[in-house]
Amino acid sequence: MEDKRREVRHIVRNVKSLPTIPGIMAKLNSIAEDEKATVNEIARLISSDQILSAKVLKLVNSPFYGFSRRVSTISNALILLGVNVVKSLILSSSIFELMEKNVVGLWEHSMGAGVAANVIARRLNLPEPEEISTAALIHDIGKVIIKIELKEEFGNLISLIKEKDMSMREAERELLDTDHAEIGDWLAKSWLLPEKLIEPIAFHHDVEKSLTQPTKTSAVHLADILVKASGFGFSGDDFVPKIHPAAWAKLGLTEELLEGIVGEVEEKLVEVKNFSIEVQSTDDTQA
């Protein structure tokens, strides 16, 4: 079984062939590390790739950040979200686009989790809400890799989930000796994403293992659960995972707070559905 895990890890290490790391990233990394670099310089670099800029702006304007006004320029996006979040969006925009076209259910689940995380962060006054939304948006990237890079295994996983009434994660553990959270962790590390985003991806099912980012991980854990509880989107199975007591404690949740969060998330999910219908119908027209 260990061999299977090693094989999957090897595949993840070599996913550089996927359109996930645009050439612009190397330049962006060097310029973003330069403390003297201004927002305008960074914005100019990103804007030089128009397709990439459009993809990033599409994500920035999707309902999960909840900006009341349209963000129409990369420099505004940088000011509103910070360089790190925009960098993460650049990295995830291509894979997100693959998801939008190939795995609509997972795309909706991810968008929904981004929205839910935003509501959680705001209502509980958590620091860095945009980073929490972004982490929630990409928390299941491991599943995209399985679907795209491990096609045969993906088919077997789906059969196993149906046959044995398993959750996606249980089936992944049985067949691959790893799971989407660990695969997401490998990918996020190879992309050099910040720890703030890596831990929520890696530990959204095992909150207690998140040592440096427990609040963000707890928020993403809850966001994932809330979207599944609503039956919104499809992330591989229908089952609501258990709320981890460590996440409940870390977020200082009460039943009243949770009820308020759930009510707002339900309303926002309608907007996500609307956005999804719009995006899918635009794609149909363009196809």
Added chain:
Amino acid sequence: MQNIPFTLAISGMVLAKDVARTDNPGGPPVCGKGLILTDQMIDRLKNMGIQSITVEGHPIRMDGDNSLEEMLAGLDRRFKKAEGDPLTMKLKMIHKKQIIKSMGD
């Protein structure tokens, strides 16, 4: 009442909540609660970029919410693997209450 994507709005639906501008959600409503939607009004709201509205009753049958019984059965199925877990059951109860409320008035 039911919150629906605006793309599904049709004339005759009755607003159950005020509609605010998307670029000024805290500002004065553009349409008030109790108003009956007309085609003209739908076009106007569409041009304003309204994303969703809350209407009286439960006029739209979304995926899987055909009836109260089916919605509750779906909820039971989704929470199957967390049965008996005290924190997750609190979440289930919140959803159950909301489903019953949304279908009841």
